[in-house]
Amino acid sequence: METLLIRPQDIAKAIELVGIDTLMDKTIAGLTEAFKEVNRGQGELRTRAGFVKKPSCACVEWMPYMRKTDQSVTVKVVAYQPDNIQTIGIPTVLATTSLYDFNNGHLVALCDAVTLTAIRTGAASAIASKILANPDSATVGLVGAGAQAVTQLHGLSRVFPLQEVLVYDINPDIARSFSSRVAFLGLSIRSCSLDELERNADIICTATSVDEGADPVITGENLKPHVHINAVGADIIGKTELPLSLLKRSFVCPDFPEQALLEGECQQLQPEEVRPSLMEMIERPEEFYHWREQQTVFDSTGLAIEDHVALSIMQELVQAHGLGQRLQLEYYPNDPYNPYEFITSSLQHPPAARQEALAIVD
Numbered sequence: 001m002e003t004l005l006i007r008p009q010d011i012a013k014a015i016e017l018v019g020i021d022t023l024m025d026k027t028i029a030g031l032t033e034a035f036k037e038v039n040r041g042q043g044e045l046r047t048r049a050g051f052v053k054k055p056s057c058a059c060v061e062w063m064p065y066m067r068k069t070d071q072s073v074t075v076k077v078v079a080y081q082p083d084n085i086q087t088i089g090i091p092t093v094l095a096t097t098s099l100y101d102f103n104n105g106h107l108v109a110l111c112d113a114v115t116l117t118a119i120r121t122g123a124a125s126a127i128a129s130k131i132l133a134n135p136d137s138a139t140v141g142l143v144g145a146g147a148q149a150v151t152q153l154h155g156l157s158r159v160f161p162l163q164e165v166l167v168y169d170i171n172p173d174i175a176r177s178f179s180s181r182v183a184f185l186g187l188s189i190r191s192c193s194l195d196e197l198e199r200n201a202d203i204i205c206t207a208t209s210v211d212e213g214a215d216p217v218i219t220g221e222n223l224k225p226h227v228h229i230n231a232v233g234a235d236i237i238g239k240t241e242l243p244l245s246l247l248k249r250s251f252v253c254p255d256f257p258e259q260a261l262l263e264g265e266c267q268q269l270q271p272e273e274v275r276p277s278l279m280e281m282i283e284r285p286e287e288f289y290h291w292r293e294q295q296t297v298f299d300s301t302g303l304a305i306e307d308h309v310a311l312s313i314m315q316e317l318v319q320a321h322g323l324g325q326r327l328q329l330e331y332y333p334n335d336p337y338n339p340y341e342f343i344t345s346s347l348q349h350p351p352a353a354r355q356e357a358l359a360i361v362d
């Protein structure tokens with residue numbers, strides 16, 4: 001049995017063939033359906049675990065999802081390394097997703113997940129915003145203008161009639177370079193002060209590499225009465241982006257309550273202050289539309305089911321277009337009881353050096 005290797009060049013080719021908007025739309029639709037599957041008990045989620053370096057919050061973590069319908073297990077290993085860009089010029093978030101056959105443990109696919117993580121995170125915010133944000137939202141404010149900001153905006157642009165994008169980053173160079181990274185969207189992008197952003201945005205996305213224990217990345221003052229916030233950057237114990245006063249007065253919807261209470265914005269709240277999760281809202285969105293008039297927060301911590309969906313879509317595209325590389329990665333000896341089978345002949349006829357060693361032992 002072979003493993004399908006999906007490399008960055010395969011993902012690039014697949015995106016070239018179907019278009020980046022189609023991929024985002026498929027991810028939004030796929031995630032919506034997958035959340036419903038979990039509600040029906042057809043999938044099982046576990047909270048993430050990992051190793052974290054203090055005080056930077058740099059980490060390597062693993063996140064699993066088991067899908068009962070096709071007996072598959074998806075595990076994403078994700079690294080958050082905020083020094084990467086400055087020290088070695090590679091992204092802050094690195095990830096690979098593995099897909100296993102739950103019937104036998106075979107590694108079915110192994111896929112680069114740098115771009116897919118960003119896409120599925122943007123898709124999740126688009127879904128939450130579609131339920132909780134004012135449908136006429138025209139101005140988006142992005143706090144933190146790095147990699148995730150690109151897909152936050154892309155996802156929102158697929159479901160809202162956006163007219164203006166306001167950008168704030170503590171590093172003005174990154175804020176300035178943002179417009180060139182999202183030129184494909186054809187939107188009006190303007191870098192501005194945090195105060196101007198907070199006053200004018202209908203939807204705000206916070207996606208920063210804020211340090212553990214640092215001040216909130218927005219003040220939460222002078223926000224529009226109906227503002228919806230996608231809080232994306234809090235995903236480790238002690239690392240949060242929003243002021244407590246804002247969370248206390250808002251409708252706070254987590255992606256996965258158990259995980260959000262541990263590592264999301266919800267770690268600042270008591271469990272009883274946390275409202276229904278995105279997965280619950282998706283079943284009966286109309287019941288939550290009245291919150292569109294008030295301040296709402298989507299606490300996005302990131303789930304392996306999202307990675308499962310992103311991988312499934314990419315796997316299908318790669319297979320349909322003959323992309324990817326098939327490799328025999330696992331060892332299947334003819335005698336399953338003999339893990340040394342491939343060296344049996346050398347054990348029977350030891351090379352000279354080994355014969356000498358054996359002689360010394362004798």
Ligand SMILES: NC(=O)c1ccc[n+]([C@@H]2O[C@H](COP(=O)([O-])OP(=O)(O)OC[C@H]3O[C@@H](n4cnc5c(N)ncnc54)[C@H](O)[C@@H]3O)[C@@H](O)[C@H]2O)c1
Binds near residue numbers: 082146301
């Ligand atoms: N929720 C999820 O599913 C999910 C998925 C991926 C990444 N993330 C998180 O999203 C965050 C952003 O990731 P990224 O890949 O965009 O990182 P990145 O390094 O590409 O960008 C982060 C940006 O935040 C800016 N920043 C830091 N502190 C700030 C502050 N106080 N105010 C304004 N800007 C600030 C930095 O200058 C940088 O430009 C990280 O915290 C990461 O852990 C969450």
